[in-house]
Amino acid sequence: MTTPLVTRQDQDGLALLTLNRPDKLNSLTVGMFRDLRRHVLDLQADESIGCVILRGAGKCFSAGHDLGDIAEGESVPSPGWHSETLRLMERLPKPVIAAVHGHCYTGALEVALAADFIIAAESARFGDTHAKWALTPIWGMSQRLPRRVGVATAKRLMFTADMIGADEAFRIGLVEQVVADADFDAACQHLARRILENSPFSHAANKRLLDATDARDMDSGLQWEVLNCEGTGPDMQDRIAAFTNRSKKAKT
Template sequence: MDPLVRREDFDGWSQLVINRPSKLNALTVDLFRELRAHIELLGDDERVRCVVVRGAGKCFSAGHDLGDIADGEPVPSRGWHSETLRLLERLPKPVIAAVHGHCYTGALEVALACDFILAADNARFGDTHAKWALTPVWGMSQRLPRRVGIAAAKRLMFTCDMIDAAEALRIGLAERVVPLRDFDEEVEALAIRIAANSPFSHRANKRLLDATDARPLDAGLAWEVMESEGAGPDMKDRITAFTGKKS
């Protein structure tokens, strides 16, 4: 039986592939169990310096499987999905959501738990909680306004409108849009560039950004000065490799 989330390892980076292409990668409890297991392993894997999350087949994911919801969807604990996405968000290495095709509701919540979204030009985004008389419990109400602003988040949540990649880029939901024909190549090139940089800096920068998000500027500046982790163990080697001069 094929895994519901497939891990693919490359030189310095890994890819988690949501793998229910016949169901447009709709998200179930069992799929989240596999996703969580991969996240937990990646956290301690020092060989991996960047993680890409993407979908198999035609799209990233059409969202939460409505059939799973209708069947009662037994979860291990209250808030378990949200907790899983927080684990993804707190991985001590950059995490990219590589989105092509559908990215709706629960799928958008997964993408928002990544550090940023790289979108193919055929990507479409939307939040349909209100269409089904649901309210978010995976993080939409917290991460979406932080990404796009409160007014844009309300518009998307109230209308349930689908937006294309160009609109996602305009409002700051997607960080970059590339042609679908070049998507795989661009995802790989981006992951390689990130993986080439210091894992110490990636870990320290994520901690710094998370700790100071939404703080007043002066408080954030003070935190940066007092809590900065300074130079990493690979600093001298990296500078020596660049300058050719040994200290």
């Protein structure tokens, strides 16, 4: 039986997607993207899942696009297929956390940037090496990196192909949190559980709102928020009732 290149494990509303090519440092191939895309499509309509963690098996998140595949010439289903796959993940109606330890270079960084945010272990190292190999981005680096860290910093990283550690990645806003390696899995789980405590309706609506208004001017963004407000979720009354009941008990 063929070992899946991306595995999925569900844990009480949390889906763990794991890049599963540890012997090759999870270097990214068409086959791996095919598995990732299948899981993303399955997750789109899976109401039992409220949060997703994307991580790598073994020593690292991923060393990046498999250079052997690039050199041999990859056969993809359609132009822009890799980018489309990451956009599908980015637009999942539930929060996606990229949990990065060890290497996260170039194509791997493009994958991580398609998550809602990145949590880094102290061992994490990031870099964009397109220029080192005379390549140009096609999975989203030129669009997502400057939105995350600013245009000038994105240019510096892209032009120099420098590798940066977790602390520097946190300083420039590439990652949201840095955690000791020994505590990394527990910290990611804890964050996901905090997200799962809140309304999946709100998470989905907020993601759509943020995506639709990204890079808009303030006035048009505010207008979009008013005109496209999705209102209240089906769980609102139960959540308010649970809170007021707890408040009443605390007073007695």
